[in-house]
Amino acid sequence: MSMLAAGNRRRPLTWVVLVVAGLIALVMSSPFLLMVLNAFKTGDDYSSHGPIAWPRSFSLDAFSNYLSLVDFPVALWNSVLISTVVAFGGVALSLLSAYPIGVGRIRGSGPILAVLLLSTMLPHEALIYPLFYGAQATHTFNTVWSVVIVFVVLQGAFGTYLLASVMGTVPKEILEAAAIDGAGRWQILWRIVLPILRPTLSVLVVFFFIWTWNEFYIPVVLLADQSSQTVPIALSTLRGQHSIDITVLNAGSLLSLLPTLVFFLIFQRTLNRGVTAGAVK
């Protein structure tokens, strides 16, 4: 009863908040909705009525066109493989390299972090020549492994920076207690630090996955061959110099987006669970 009464008292304000939140959600999702809208139109419907009009008839032509123009299964496999390996590999690397900086407090940790941060700030264009020649020298050019290596390192640099500062907030008492109980450095990392950081790590996995999925510039240079192309590169082949097929592009974008959306939804749940499970009690 009392809860209901409280609900009643808040009702006008709740409604206002709800409407505002709804409006913001609508604005935020409008690009996505626009894409969905146009993905299911026929080309001439789009041409005659423009992008905002409701489709006269729902059609899957754009999807079948997209799948006939682009080898989507191959691109999808490449993207999933690269993004997954980078997401987990990058987080593992970050954890290992952040541990001595964040918990071990090694000397010169400030400058090291600054250098790592710098590497994530550099525009990819500045890195591309060394990466290109490096990939050639290691015979990983045109294979997904060149991109995997590059992004494990690049994402790992950012992850190290982030995790090192998060590790700095782990209460010293816990670490000291563990050390007194006879835990070695590895045990402290696996038994103490890792569980505490789990929520942060899962967030990083999700972000690394999505960032890597959307990467364009480095993959497009290193993965010139069609058999190793990723989804964003396959998508870009739809665009000509003086022509662009909007409905096919929308259909392709929608298909390309779904995996990241699914990934995000799946991991959002573990992410929430992780928050409660990993909290310092």
Next chain:
Amino acid sequence: MRSISRRACIVAAVTALTATSLAACGGGGGTSGESGKTFKIVQYENPSTAQGQGWQKALEIFKAKHPDVKVEFQQTSFDAFRQNAKITLSGNDVPDVVEFNKGNADGGQLAAQGLLEPLNEQVTKNGWDKKVTGSMAAFAKYDENGHAGSGDWYGVPNIGEYVMFYYNKTKFRQAGIAKPPATLAEFETAMDKLKAAGQLPISSSANTSQGFNQMWIWYSLVSAMSTRQQIDDFMFVKGPVDFHSGPWKDGAEKFQQWIDKGYVGDKLGGLSFEQATVNFLSAKSAMLIWNNGEFARIRKDAKFDWGYFTLPGAQLSMGSSGHLWGVPAKAKNKELAYDWINTTLSPEVQNVIGQKGGLPLAGDTATISDPVTRQFTERFDQLVKADTLSFYPDYPVPGFLDFIQTHMQAMSNRNETAAQYLDALQKFYDDGTKR
């Protein structure tokens, strides 16, 4: 910081979709087989276009002729290849034959840096210079500084393109215009009638990204008043160009008049060519300026009676050869590459391109069965034969496209006058060509 910008990126990728967000770069490098058994072609034509379909035919012929060769026909994108051509062609494993963009900023630089093989010998041997002639050959040749128009052959085009005004016949009739205008004055009268009938005469665009229509209107006007010599001086940096006189001055002033009179509509700064096309196709304007690239689509999608004409009374019209085939200097199978280029210029392939409305350079127009496509191709043949195509204005100087687009947007927003534009143009061109 990073997570915010990256998330913004994700949102942008979701949002934009126009792939402008994706349009960073790209490439076509390659693995060629150990013993020259794998032949790799890298190109960026959509397989559904006329040229794309012609090349499927070429692929068939080529494979039949070389049964032992494994042919890899790779698809990349125009932007990707253009921006990464230098890096991919300088690698160890390069494709055997590539499609590349013409012009001093693209093909010229690849040629000047020794990344492409000179083709002179092959051109004479195979008679490619008999098929690709005059202005169609101009951007196939580059000198040691990478300037087009003279020097060695580095590329071979398959097709051509020209810019025209597509028009809505119903709207013309409603505005009391009986037949397409024959002179520039008649054209302007027709536009006045359309205005009086409450119609937008020309659907245009001036977004700095992909809003090329205004630039094409401006350059069409310049071309209309130019002689071959004046255009060649400008295009191939042959002689000094005084932008404050002759067709440059008159063209820019007329262009400004057209903006002021509302012939091209307003609020163009945010529109891209795709939106301009949709505005025409959804009957919001009487005309659209574009090249043959939208011919097939307008034919398929237009719900009204339509026609097309090149700018009436023009001495020269916008248009040029298509993209070029080139052989990377480091290619391992050059003989096969020459045979591939030769195949794409063969009558079988060229006539497939012609049938589909792709404006082939060496096709037989009389064999085109569809009358609309045949007339459309005949008009192109006339322009080539008369040698009156004036190319695209951004070819002479690297970075010219962005420069022109910025000023087109400023003029369309009435933030800049024709005189101010010409001052800036003179300076940019002189600096860029070191005069």
